[in-house]
Amino acid sequence: MTEPLLQTTVVGSYPQPDWLVNREMLSKVVPRTRLREIWRVPEAYLQQAQDDATLLAIRDMERAGIDIITDGEMRRESYSNHFATALEGVDQENPGYVTTRSGQKTPVPRVVGKLRRTRPVEVRDMQFLRANTDRPAKITLPGPFTMGQQVKDEFYKDAEAMCMDYAAAVNEEAHDLVRAGADVIQLDEPWLRNNPEEASRYAVKVINRALKGISVPTVVHLCFGYAAVVPGLSKPTGYTFLPQLADTIAQQISIESAQPKIDLGVLKDLAPKKVMLGVIDLNDPAIETPQKIAERIRAGLKYMSPEKLLPAPDCGMKYLPRATAFGKLKALAEGAAIVRKELS
Secondary structure (H helix, E strand, C coil): CCCCCCCCECCCECCCCCCCECHHHHCCCCCCCCCHHHECCCHHHHHHHHHHHHHHHHHHHHHHCCCEECCECCCCCCCCHHHHCCCEEEEEEEEEEEECCCCCEEEEEEEEEEEECCCCCCHHHHHHHHHCCCCCEEEEEECHHHHHHCCEECCCCCHHHHHHHHHHHHHHHHHHHHHCCCCEEEEECHHHCCCHHHHHHHHHHHHHHHCCCCCCCEEEECCCCCCCCCCCCCCCCCCCCCHHHHHCCCCEEEECCCCCCCCHHHHHHHCCCEEEEEEECCCCCCCCCHHHHHHHHHHHHCCCCHHHEEEEECCCCCCCCHHHHHHHHHHHHHHHHHHHHHHC
């Protein structure tokens, strides 16, 4: 069956309800280690509450008209720590600390032994999503390169070797997620652009190891950071590590372009791939009109065919008010429909 043109999707996260998480606490940090105090629901009822929140996210995406949906990452404190802290080889009780570029000390996972996946981490999440929607369903995993940039390594002393073990763990999980019903697997790799020199040495290798043998479409997502964390005009207007991703085995590359207003000529560097193109500005509290979304999609179509473009938000939406996120997704679906009609 031929896929519709300009399939809309989300990057991953959707706003968690105020009754589920302390959103004021959430707004101050993207946690690398566990942050259990962020949950408002007692442990005994937390899974049930997360399931209910996931149903809300699924129904919002369906009502908005999104073609490929996720579970909204309702069970996660951040995009990466849910998986990264579940592996053997990480000291769960005693985190490490790194100093950020702004001089702030941040707790991070401390690697004290060989990294191994000893249990499923997101498989129940995928099973729940699959049981509650008949739409194509995507699930996201933190990429091996990014996880390797977010830890204190006290065991390997070799970043590439450590990332290869992260990749093996991700690959095991991804295969189980496909068996659980995933139609698309996405790796989140925002740190590729933070450390392009190290990325150039081995990022493609570890990404390919993480995606080895996966039978469904795969995506690599990179961005400049959440709009809530990197607001306004502080984002660069171009990627330092992008053409290299054409050499990965991922079928799709996800980039943001609405907020940073990047030169879409870079899409030519990704010619073999499909591109998830960010056409929703998550820094703008206003809900875009469908016409504005259509305009941004048309800009992307100057450089690639409609068969290869998937309109999406710039990044995860978890930091937005829920009503704003829903409105933006509805505009996304309606804007894509406008351009789809023009192409028919």
